[in-house]
Amino acid sequence: MKRTIVVGTRGSALALTQTGQVIDALRAICEEKGLPYDFEIYKIVTKGDQILDVTLSKVGGKGLFVKEIEQAMLDQTIDIAVHSMKDVPSVLPDELMLAAVPKRIDPRDVYISKNGKPLDALPKGAVVGTSSLRRACQIQELRPDVTIKPIRGNIDTRMRKLAEEDFDAIILAAAGLLRTGWEDRVHQYLEPELCLPAVGQGALGIECRADDTDVVELLQLYNDRETEWTVAAERAFLARLNGGCQVPIAAYAERRGEDIYLRGLVGRPDGSSMLRTEGVGRDPAELGKKLAEQLIAQGADRILAEFGHEVENE
Incomplete structure (x- = not known):
């Protein structure tokens, strides 16, 4: 009999896209190895998804985008979780493990401007949107004369805010744009020498229960x-x-x-x-x-x- 492995994920377009890509890869492995597994997606709303009017630095705490998903795994509602690695706390619950870290895609940040001007050509006082303190400190070092303004929401929302609100540019992760087909909007890739990425940026982490031997063995084939x-x-x-x-x-x-x-x-x-x-x-x-x-x-x-x-x- 086939076992159905339930895959937990956030419900954003990016999360669902990258989870679908992971499931496709795992299905290919199962077909190649003759493994009797099927997969289904289970969407979970996290604290980070619920609080959109406050910057992440003010929400506080760790695991804003993973805690509810991990609890679902501990409760055996889901079997595995697909995370953006940069959202995963450095310490996991004892009962859980990162069984696979698939091949990383582009780890860089990207710059997208309203009028196509590069970062070094923005006028003094221009407004750059980012909710990341890491990005803010590096952009302010490069351009202390621009104004950093918080911006939250998924990629579609941030693109809309760039077009409709008083932002001159926004900074996003390249990986999310590549996974969702927005790469044509990028005006500048920020090399690590200009803007060092977040820990784990561009990588996914596939988490499961440490005692679920079958799932651990499957995921390690994808590592x-x-x-x-x-x-x-x-x-x-x-x-x-x-x-x-x-x-x-x-x-x-x-x-x-x-x-x-x-x-x-x-x-x-x-x-x-x-x-x-x-x-x-x-x-x-x-x-x-x-x-x-x-x-x-x-x-x-x-x-x-x-x-x-x-x-x-x-």
Whole structure:
């Protein structure tokens, strides 16, 4: 008999698109391996989806887009969950695990303007929309003369707000646009040297119950080891800083031969203080922790304390 694996996801167009892509890939694996599984989608509304009139940094807490989905997994309402990795807290419930991190797509941020002007050509006082403190601090460092204004909602909503409201430009993740077919609207891809991505940006995380052996084995066939290692380094950096997706932390890792090259950043949203570090290693957890310690020594803990995130002493 076939087992139906219930896949939990948020109900946004992006979430449903990437979940559909994951299910297609898992079905192909099942067909190739002769595995008796079918799949169905179960949509879940999260706290982050419900609160749209407040910036993420003011909502507070970790797991704004995953907590309800994880609870559904613990309650056995769903079997697996498809997350945007940048939304996944650095610490998971003991009963759950990330069984697959598929191959990452473009991790960069992108710049979209109302009139096609590049970022460096925006007039003084131009309004740039982003709800991310990480993006805000880096854009303000590049262009301290522009105004950052919060913007929430799915991609369609943000595009509409750019067209209809007093925004001159907005900053979004390239991955979401690529997955939903909006890439033709991009005016500029922001290289990591200009705007370091969020931890896990461009990657998906497939979560399941750790004791569901059949599902764990299936998902590990879908895992990409290079993406798993690089994202693990970024998440170790985030975990040591006790941060979430609502604080001004950035990290991006790349594989270079047998090594992992990791860059990390903590900054104030107004761009007035920016702490950076980079390093190379072969153990993702050790590398991420080491670079976080370097930023703590520079005062990152004091910056993060301003956002209610205390960094524990070790």
